[in-house]
Amino acid sequence: GESVGLHLPTLSVQEGDNSIINCAYSNSASDYFIWYKQESGKGPQFIIDIRSNMDKRQGQRVTVLLNKTVKHLSLQIAATQPGDSAVYFCAETDNQGGKLIFGQGTELSVKP
């Protein structure tokens, strides 16, 4: 049969604005979370991670927020630039080992 592609949520922002990308995770036992950026033709690129004993972590222009109560993760990108255009994935893992479970991804489009 014919394959149906994943319909990725899309976020379109103006250059210079802040972006917020959201992710819901399913496993309450997950205790480590990572955000990845994937550009066309490339592999997922590590952006930032957070452990379940934290609710916020900041990097360079990026902040990850974790709300364990509602199993929600968000990635905030400050002063979004055209080079930030990509698909962003959240991933989770539990304390059983290192395998990552990925969300479906969000496509970020930055308008100059």
Place this chain on the structure above:
Amino acid sequence: DSGVTQTPKHLITATGQRVTLRCSPRSGDLSVYWYQQSLDQGLQFLIQYYNGEERAKGNILERFSAQQFPDLHSELNLSSLELGDSALYFCASSVHGTAGQPQHFGDGTRLSIL
């Protein structure tokens, strides 16, 4: 550049054939993971190796197998290929392969089955 190297970048072959995908992890990383990225399934974990031993298995078909060699590079073997095996195959590596460590990905091998 993540430091993870995958070859070849592209593979085109026919149904029923067998292919081998190769991965060299980042220097110092002992664990290797394989993932499949397809249009309809997203990124799916296949298998993990740590220092030559299989550590975890995910949704890997019996037609697929992998190994990690003493020099820590890994190979993913796909046999009796079907049209549905067309996908991007990614390798990732981490230091010890335990929870709480980031995995760094290569740029993948794009497999096309005709």
